[in-house]
Amino acid sequence: MTITIALPSKGRIKEDTAAIFGRAGLSISAIGNDRSYRGRIEGIEGVEVAYLSASEIARELASGSVDFGVTGEDLVREGMPGVDEKVEFCARLAFGQADVVVAVPEIWLDVETMADLGDVAADFRARHGRRLAIATKYWRLTQQFFSSQHGIQLYRIVESLGATEGAPAAGQADIIVDITSTGSTLRANHLKVLTDGIILSSEACLVRARKPEHEGDPRVARIVEAVRTALAVSDG
């Protein structure tokens, strides 16, 4: 059985992942030319690397078609129901940190907490003839956070695949749920994060698809151990 590790194919997250794998003694060589989307781990037989986009990695983990993946926790948690039964978060890699947050227009002076938002949502239909609209690409995380944790049922999700921060000013939605690392884009769009509005503090993770055949496979244990050790060393 070949073990497949899916790694990000571009950007900062690709470089940071390569650095961690390097420190872990898992150096990756490209199969074919340098721009190939496939690689192997030197020194371990039967381990392949596939370079994919971060969101594809989350999807492949969900379907179990790869064994390991490095991608943002937000994408993994958004991408599948019952996430902790399907995958194991083996290591948090200390890069790609960003929060998935609930943000409302700054000028909503009366809304600082989820409880405030609950009041506004409850009355919204009566005042405006429609439900409170939330622009987001995270409908699953939003729904869990609003319904299960805060008892807020009455709102509508407007799916937004880009420039979500602009949706409230543009009138496409009233508030947003989005990912932010520094908050500067939110501030530039005159949005504020609710005080208890952090849904998830995400970062890049090494994630394993739970599969029975991983049990007792020394390659699986070695990969996890190597990455964890490298992280412990850089912490120390």
Place this chain on the structure above:
Amino acid sequence: MPLTDMPDFSDDLLAEFAARRTLRVNTPVIQPAEPFLDMAGEDLRRRIFLTESETGSSLCLRPEFTIPVCLRHIETATGTPKRYSYLGEVFRQRREGAQEFYQAGIEDLGEKDIASADARAIGDAMGVLSRLLPGRPLKLTLGDQAVFEAVVKALGLPVGWQKRLIHAFGDMGHLEALLERLARPQPVAGLDPQIAALVASGNEAELVAWIDRTMQETGYSTNASRSPTEIARRLQEKLQLAETKLDGGALILLREFLTLQLPLGDASAALAGFADAAGLDLRPAIAQFDARLGALANAGLDLAAMTYRAAFGRPLDYYTGLVFEVTEQGRSAVLAGGGRFDRLMTLLGATDHIPAVGFSLWLDRIETARVSP
């Protein structure tokens, strides 16, 4: 295996519906998704089969019948009262159990005599179930949002707090969190001193003008969202509500009320006793409750098999009074669920207020019950 045939007891079911003078209606399997998500909330999104039309509008496979039947009534504009019945497939994403299964039920629209319409819905549900599960002891649990609303109002809380509590009715976790806030009020933190001063001055016009100006400067003035007046008023209300503290005695009363669970036949006396002991005037709500009990008794229904549970409700804003569900004695699978939804028809676009009560039967569970010993 998906069900492809009607349940084998369909003929009995349809005979019951006909004998109960209902008009059987059908609705398309493919429905616009908007009304379901709008009414039941986004919780439904992960449980329905969503798709898109070529032109981008959201469609779903019929997840239930109440909304399509009500929409059909509004479109056909045939007047009230009307008693509709339905029997057909519904589609839900479920981790366990089939994802397509049959549901049947009755929707009673426009009957002005609330007590007897409530009793008839319960009687219909129990009657049909007795026919499908002959000789099997059934258990009905009943709740009443109107009684809870009366208790909350009688406690003299500000309207804003009443709305919060009523909105959370049926969701015990949410309700507990609200009671906790009422027990230990937290002052509002983080308000800009300039705004705090404006609010304290009581000059609402100036506060509204300030918000309006800021909206114009930041590009939020043209969107059709919350207006400066709405924000200013709720800010003032929030500051007042934050100071509301329910004294210990009142909190204990509310909690005591929410734990009430007793045979339905004893519920009237218990509610009256509770009102007396608490010094709360609940007479109109209890009178309604009694009228329903009277109608149930008139219909010859066995109140001994029915339980009143004060905290039983559904946290959706179109439910207004009665809720009930039926199980077999000693089993947990809900075979029938129903309630009164007097606000649904206007939310769906009806121009007149149309009182409505109904129930649906989970035919897959009934089928399982029929074959289990």
